[in-house]
Every structure is written in C-alpha cells, then in structure tokens.
Amino acid sequence: MATAEKTKILVGLGACGIAAGAQRTMDSLKQRIDELRMDNVELGVSGCMGMCYREPLVEVTLPGKHSVVYSGLTEERVDRLLDEVVSKGQIIEDWVAKADDMAGSEDAFFEKQHRIVLRNCGKINPENIDDYLEVGGYTALKKALEQMNPEQVRDEVTKSGLRGRGGAGFPTGIKWGFCAGAPGDVKYMICNADEGDPGAFMDRSVLESDPHAVLEGMAIAGYAIGAKQGFIYCRAEYPIAIRRLGIAIEQAMERGFLGDGIFGTDFSFKIKIKEGAGAFVCGEETALMASIEGRRGMPRLRPPFPAIEGLWKKPTNINNVETLANISWIINKGGDAFAALGTEKSKGTKVFALAGKINRGGLVEVPMGVTIREVVEHIGGGIKDGKRFKAVQMGGPSGGCIPEELADTSIDYDSLNRTGAIMGSGGMVVLDESTCMVDTARFFLNFTQEESCGKCTFCRVGTKRMLQILERITEGKGREGDIELLEELAATVKKASLCGLGQTAPNPVLTTIRYFRDEYEAHIKERKCPAKSCRALITYKINPDICDGCHVCHRVCPVDAVQGDKKEVHSINPDLCTRCGLCKERCKPGAIFIE
Amino acid sequence: MDTSSIPSSSGNVERVNLDVLDEIIRQHGAGSGSLIPILQKAQDAYGYLPKEVIERISRSLLVPSSSVYGVVTFYAQFRLKPVGKHIIRVCHGTACHVAGAEKITEAFARDLQVADGETTADRLFTLESVACVGCCSLAPVAMIDGETFGRLDGRGVSKVIKRYRRQERKD
Numbered sequence: 072m073a074t075a076e077k078t079k080i081l082v083g084l085g086a087c088g089i090a091a092g093a094q095r096t097m098d099s100l101k102q103r104i105d106e107l108r109m110d111n112v113e114l115g116v117s118g119c120m121g122m123c124y125r126e127p128l129v130e131v132t133l134p135g136k137h138s139v140v141y142s143g144l145t146e147e148r149v150d151r152l153l154d155e156v157v158s159k160g161q162i163i164e165d166w167v168a169k170a171d172d173m174a175g176s177e178d179a180f181f182e183k184q185h186r187i188v189l190r191n192c193g194k195i196n197p198e199n200i201d202d203y204l205e206v207g208g209y210t211a212l213k214k215a216l217e218q219m220n221p222e223q224v225r226d227e228v229t230k231s232g233l234r235g236r237g238g239a240g241f242p243t244g245i246k247w248g249f250c251a252g253a254p255g256d257v258k259y260m261i262c263n264a265d266e267g268d269p270g271a272f273m274d275r276s277v278l279e280s281d282p283h284a285v286l287e288g289m290a291i292a293g294y295a296i297g298a299k300q301g302f303i304y305c306r307a308e309y310p311i312a313i314r315r316l317g318i319a320i321e322q323a324m325e326r327g328f329l330g331d332g333i334f335g336t337d338f339s340f341k342i343k344i345k346e347g348a349g350a351f352v353c354g355e356e357t358a359l360m361a362s363i364e365g366r367r368g369m370p371r372l373r374p375p376f377p378a379i380e381g382l383w384k385k386p387t388n389i390n391n392v393e394t395l396a397n398i399s400w401i402i403n404k405g406g407d408a409f410a411a412l413g414t415e416k417s418k419g420t421k422v423f424a425l426a427g428k429i430n431r432g433g434l435v436e437v438p439m440g441v442t443i444r445e446v447v448e449h450i451g452g453g454i455k456d457g458k459r460f461k462a463v464q465m466g467g468p469s470g471g472c473i474p475e476e477l478a479d480t481s482i483d484y485d486s487l488n489r490t491g492a493i494m495g496s497g498g499m500v501v502l503d504e505s506t507c508m509v510d511t512a513r514f515f516l517n518f519t520q521e522e523s524c525g526k527c528t529f530c531r532v533g534t535k536r537m538l539q540i541l542e543r544i545t546e547g548k549g550r551e552g553d554i555e556l557l558e559e560l561a562a563t564v565k566k567a568s569l570c571g572l573g574q575t576a577p578n579p580v581l582t583t584i585r586y587f588r589d590e591y592e593a594h595i596k597e598r599k600c601p602a603k604s605c606r607a608l609i610t611y612k613i614n615p616d617i618c619d620g621c622h623v624c625h626r627v628c629p630v631d632a633v634q635g636d637k638k639e640v641h642s643i644n645p646d647l648c649t650r651c652g653l654c655k656e657r658c659k660p661g662a663i664f665i666e
Numbered sequence: 667m668d669t670s671s672i673p674s675s676s677g678n679v680e681r682v683n684l685d686v687l688d689e690i691i692r693q694h695g696a697g698s699g700s701l702i703p704i705l706q707k708a709q710d711a712y713g714y715l716p717k718e719v720i721e722r723i724s725r726s727l728l729v730p731s732s733s734v735y736g737v738v739t740f741y742a743q744f745r746l747k748p749v750g751k752h753i754i755r756v757c758h759g760t761a762c763h764v765a766g767a768e769k770i771t772e773a774f775a776r777d778l779q780v781a782d783g784e785t786t787a788d789r790l791f792t793l794e795s796v797a798c799v800g801c802c803s804l805a806p807v808a809m810i811d812g813e814t815f816g817r818l819d820g821r822g823v824s825k826v827i828k829r830y831r832r833q834e835r836k837d
Contacts, residue, residue: 086799086800086801086814087800087801087803087804089814090801090804090807090814090815090816091804091816123801123802123803123804124803126803126804266800267797267798268798269758269759269760269761269763269797269798270759270760270761270798270802271798271800272798272800272801272802275800307706307743308796308798308799308800309800310812345702345703346702346703346706348702348705348706348741348742348743348744349741349742349743350740350741350742351797362702363699364698364699365697365698365699365700365701365702365737366698366701366737367736367737367740368740368741369740424800424802426760426761426802426803426805427760427761427764427765427802427805428764432761432802432803433803464760467760498760500760500761500764500802502764506764511764514760514763515760518797522797524740627820629776651769651772651773651776651820652766652769652820653773653820656819656820656821657820657821
C-alpha cells in the first residue's frame with residue numbers, strides 16, 4: 072500500500088513494451104500531466120512485468136491505495152486514464168490486468184508462478200538504485216562480506232542446489248569451488264548475457280528490469296571465487312539492457328557497492344560491459360572468452376577448463392544472468408529456503424519465455440517440478456484461435472520438440488533430458504496443428520548451420536548436409552531412406568563436435584523424427600505436408616460457395632494468379648501462385664483455404 | 667589531417683576524416699582486447715568498415731590486417747559494404763518463424779524491390795534477416811533502425827514502408 076501523498080504512475084518500458092508503443096504512452100503521459108498541471112503525480116519507469124501479451128502496461132498507485140496495473144494502455148487511452156483513475160479515483164475495470172487487492176483478469180497468469188529471479192521486475196525503476204535499495208538491494212552483498220567468508224558463501228550456494236540456468240545445469244556452488252581453488256592471484260568473473268537462442272528473452276528482461284540484482288550476484292560470486300574484476304558479455308542486439316547496465320554500474324560505483332573497499336572491507340570488485348558482435352557460438356564459454364580477448368569467437372578443447380585457464384589464461388568463472396539473479400536471494404534467505412522449492416535434483420525456480428501459438432505469451436517463473444501442461448494451459452491460457460496443442464519447443468537450437476502426449480512431463484533437468492529435449496536457457500515456444508515439424512527441424516538446422524564457427528568438420532559439413540536433406544523433404548523432393556540418413560548424420564555430428572553447439576545441433580531433428588516420424592513420411596512418400604505449411608506441397612484454393620466476388624484477392628495478388636471478374640466467383644491459377652498468402656490474409660468472407 | 671577516399675552513403679566518393687578513427691583508437695587503447703570495441707565504434711561512425719579503416723586499425727593495434735578481416739567476417743554485426751539510410755531487420759526467431767516471418771521478409775522484398783541482404787537503389791533501405799530480437803510475444807516482428815513493429819502482416823509492411831517514404835519526402 073502506498074503511503075506517499077502522490078499518485079505514482081509507472082510505465083513498463085522493457086523492449087516488448089516499447090515495441091507495443093509504451094514509449095509513446097510515456098511521452099503522452101508526460102505531456103498531458105504537464106499540460107493539466109497535475110503536480111501530485113509522480114511518473115516513473117519500470118521494467119518488464121511479464122505480461123507481454125497485454126502491453127503496454129501502466130501501474131497506477133493512488134495515495135493510500137493498492138496499486139492497479141492497466142493493460143493495453145496505448146497513447147489514445149492516456150486521457151481517460153488520467154481523468155477517471157487519477158483525477159476521480161475510479162477504476163476502469165475493463166483495462167485492469169492485475170490489482171493487489173482485487174481479482175484481476177490475469178490471476179491465472181500469476182497463480183502458479185513463484186518469482187525469485189523476477190521478484191523486482193516490473194516493480195522497481197531499473198534506472199534508480201534507490202528503488203533497488205528499498206526492496207533490500209545489496210543487503211546480501213553486505214551480509215556475505217561482513218558475516219561470511221568466501222567458503223561459507225560457496226557452501227550456501229551449493230546447499231541451495233542451484234544449477235546453471237544457461238542450459239547445461241552444472242551446480243553453481245561447485246563450479247565456484249573449482250575457480251576458487253585454482254592457483255593464481257588474478258581471477259575473473261564473467262556474466263554470460265549473450266542470450267542467443269531464438270525464442271528466448273529471459274535474460275534480456277532481467278537485465279532491462281532489474282540490473283542491480285545481476286551486479287549484486289556478480290559481486291558476491293567475485294567474493295566467493297577471489298576475483299576483483301568482472302565482465303558482462305552482452306549481445307549488442309540488446310541496446311536497452313546495455314544502457315541500463317551502464318547506468319546501474321555507475322550508480323553502484325558512486326554508492327560504493329562496487330569499486331574499492333566495498334562496505335569498508337578489503338574486497339574490491341569492478342565490472343566492465345563487453346558488447347557481443349553477433350555470433351551465437353559466443354554463448355559457449357571458451358568462445359566467449361576468445362571474443363572478449365578480441366579474437367574470432369571459436370571454442371577450444373577443454374581441459375584446460377576456464378576455472379584453471381580462462382580469460383587471458385587466468386582462472387575464470389562464467390555464470391549466466393538468471394543464475395546470478397538468484398544469488399542475492401539465496402544469501403539473504405538461505406540455501407535451505409531455495410532448496411525447499413523444486414524437485415529432488417532440480418531446485419528453485421526457472422524462468423521461461425513463453426511464446427508461439429499461445430494466448431498469454433510472456434515471461435513466467437515457475438517452481439521446478441510443475442508440468443509443461445500447467446505452463447501452457449494454465450499460465451499461458453492454452454492455444455490461440457482454438458487450435459490444437461501440438462508440441463512445445465524447449466531449449467532452442469540445442470533442444471527439441473516435446474509432443475502434447477508428453478505434456479505432463481515435470482519441468483526439471485532430468486525429466487526433460489529423458490524426452491530428448493533439454494531444459495535449455497528457457498525458451499518455450501508453443502506449436503499448434505498448423506506448424507510443420509519437418510519445417511521446424513529445418514528452421515533450427517538452418518540456424519545452427521549458419522552459426523557453426525566452422526572449426527569441427529562434422530559440425531560444419533554435417534549440419535549443412537542435414538539441412539540439405541531437410542530442405543529437399545520440405546520441398547517435396549524427399550527420398551526413401553532420408554530419415555535413416557538424417558539419424559546417422561545426427562549421431563556422427565553429436566559425437567564428433569567439440570562444443571555444445573555441434574553436440575546438440577541434431578536434437579531438434581532427432582526429437583521431431585522420434586515423435587513425428589509420420590509427418591516426415593507423409594512428406595517423403597505422399598508428398599503431403601499434414602500441417603499444410605510447406606509451400607511446395609500446398610495449393611491455395613477459393614471456395615465458390617463463400618466467394619462473393621469482391622475482387623480484393625485479385626487486386627492484392629502480386630503475380631496475377633487470381634482470375635475472375637468482379638461479382639463473380641474467383642479462382643487461383645496454381646501454376647502462377649507463389650503461395651505468398653496475401654490473398655488469404657485479405658479475404659474478408661474467408662473463402663480462401665489451403666489444401 | 668589524414669583523409670582517405672571512401673564512398674559516402676549517397677554513393678559518391680568523398681574525402682572522409684580518419685581522425686575520427688584515431689580518436690576512437692586512442693580512447694580504447696591499443697591492446698588486442700580493444701579490437702572488437704574499436705571495430706564497433708568505427709562502424710557506428712562510418713556506417714560500415716571501409717578498407718582504409720581496417721588497414722589503419724591493423725597498423726595501430728599491430729594486428730595483421732588478415733586477422734582484422736578474420737574477426738570482421740566472423741561476426742554478423744560487421745559490414746564491409748555501405749548500407750542504406752534505414753536498416754530493416756526482419757526477425758526470424760522461432761516465434762516469428764512459426765508466425766510467418768518468411769512472408770514478412772518476402773513482403774518487404776516485394777515492396778522495396780530488393781533481395782534479402784541488399785540495399786535499395788536509392789540507398790534508403792537495407793533489408794536484413796536477424797536471428798531473434800527477443801520480442802517474441804509480438805511475433806512476427808521487424809525492427810527499422812531502433813523502432814520495433816510487431817504483429818505484422820503483408821498489409822502492415824506496406825503501411826510501414828509508406829510511412830518511411832512519406833517521411834523521407836518531407837525531409
């Protein structure tokens with residue numbers, strides 16, 4: 072409950088919000104508040120609230136009242152918000168997404184979530200350190216430095232059972248122990264923010280919405296391993312995250328939470344941001360370090376492991392953004408509290424970027440052990456447009472497709488591995504009946520093939536050959552024996568590649584063959600795409616009973632494939648049609664269908 | 667003042683000041699760890715990485731120009747050719763792919779009369795495909811310069827292009 076005299080308005084300015092028009096909402100609010108001389112209103116910025124599907128989101132807290140989050144708040148709605156909510160103190164119920172003291176329309180979205188990593192996201196202003204301090208920021212660092220020695224910090228994290236959230240799932244406390252035990256005075260602590268999986272935006276949202284939590288986690292990790300210098304390796308594609316990290320580092324330096332002699336102890340820790348330059352493989356530890364050193368980001372053989380010989384040949388520890396965002400919570404509340412959540416071998420929570428053919432896409436954080444179905448159907452609100460739930464793609468290009476029949480699989484490292492997919496970094500893309508699984512495999516192979524650094528022959532050439540086979544299958548030119556050939560190549564690429572990229576690149580192919588072999592066979596033997604998605608295998612047709620001869624399809628067709636005069640039933644010439652879909656998109660009566 | 671001829675974004679060859687680059691190099695220091703940040707800042711300044719810029723970086727950092735080219739061609743971010751005034755990046759992440767990103771690229775290519783990866787004859791637009799811009803819930807998405815456009819379709823693409831063209835005529 073707000074005790075302040077002023078009305079507080081927070082606009083969610085994460086990348087998703089901005090893309091949905093939140094910056095224009097912000098500008099408009101600023102202008103109108105000025106014009107109307109509403110002096111008792113304090114306008115601020117917040118990060119990602121997670122409800123991407125309801126953006127732009129604006130949170131309003133009237134003096135002495137609970138906060139209410141309004142959704143779909145485009146600039147056109149600003150005047151009504153200021154008039155009814157801010158001036159008259161009413162609630163516009165139709166726009167309410169979430170309210171602390173009443174049933175909001177989005178309760179189902181939050182009900183099964185448990186927010187540790189996202190605890191501050193969308194609640195605090197990421198550009199103001201005071202907001203972070205108000206919610207207990209940097210108290211964990213203080214506790215670690217004043218009351219614990221580095222070994223106790225590592226033990227607490229080990230006790231929590233936290234495993235690396237970048238995908239591999241190695242126990243974080245044990246990893247820290249390797250680096251702490253390595254000989255050498257100079258050690259480095261790196262935060263891996265090179266979130267490259269297509270369909271994943273967990274780390275971006277955390278960096279944009281709660282950058283200090285990551286800095287605090289890094290400083291604690293630095294203390295635990297004996298590093299004085301930290302680096303954040305962040306994708307250049309995340310300009311807002313980079314800017315907010317820069318502001319956060321500057322503020323933390325000013326207040327003495329970073330720098331020399333933190334909290335009057337002899338511990339010093341500084342952080343530099345390194346911008347990536349667009350190479351997916353740089354998410355791999357050794358490639359990432361090569362990139363910071365200014366070289367081509369190519370992985371190298373391990374051992375020596377980074378903990379012994381890492382950045383500039385010094386012992387180095389690398390953790391993912393989400394892993395680090397958990398640390399201050401664990402130090403403050405204790406490893407046992409964290410370990411109380413989740414399953415026997417997978418503790419705590421996991422953040423997922425829920426996207427694809429789903430009603431409520433966004434950023435969700437659930438305790439380990441909930442099922443895929445709970446996430447898709449309960450939190451995500453099921454499939455869009457009433458279509459059938461077909462599969463979820465988890466773990467991006469390294470992961471796989473889990474079919475609907477296995478949707479009751481528990482979300483933990485081991486159960487997911489058994490399906491052939493992986494936990495991955497948290498991308499969860501929901502696929503419906505209109506998604507072709509062969510095309511999905513082709514899509515990921517195209518990605519890994521392009522991103523392969525080229526060092527290992529099996530990854531460089533093997534993924535290319537696999538892609539060629541998948542391309543010919545989707546083009547209706549598949550041959551008998553292609554599925555077996557894919558399986559053979561997949562096994563070899565997995566075995567003979569040096570780094571995770573090559574070792575996992577065949578997973579999307581293997582899982583789709585395992586669960587959707589009939590779709591591959593339909594493409595090869597019957598020359599049909601059951602999902603009606605592969606262009607070479609479909610035909611656009613017009614239903615004469617529905618067509619009203621409005622002529623729009625004829626007008627929009629870029630290749631003049633639609634024939635027929637106005638007010639007459641039209642038809643499509645399949646020889647001219649390029650299957651661009653413009654006609655179907657524009658047909659008002661819905662007469663155009665795919666066969 | 668050290669100048670060298672490089673083509674400007676308008677296509678004309680003009681004398682361009684390499685002092686800007688020298689200042690960037692001075693700020694970052696000449697260690698090998700500075701190579702990528704220097705290339706990034708140089709590309710920001712010149713729009714792409716002309717031969718002269720790469721050679722000057724090579725001499726200043728004492729890194730063979732072959733190695734500099736090695737780094738430049740390894741990372742997707744770096745460009746050896748000039749680009750259009752506006753860069754259109756069509757997202758081809760997983761969520762956008764299943765939402766029809768391919769058709770969005772096609773629509774841009776059709777409206778602009780260029781192939782993916784190329785620049786229009788008037789040097790106003792460059793069309794690119796990118797892996798993921800992380801706005802998955804707004805799929806399919808395209809970014810033009812810094813601005814993101816979500817939930818696109820063929821008609822939306824035409825509208826966006828028209829808006830930019832109108833703005834250009836005004837300027």
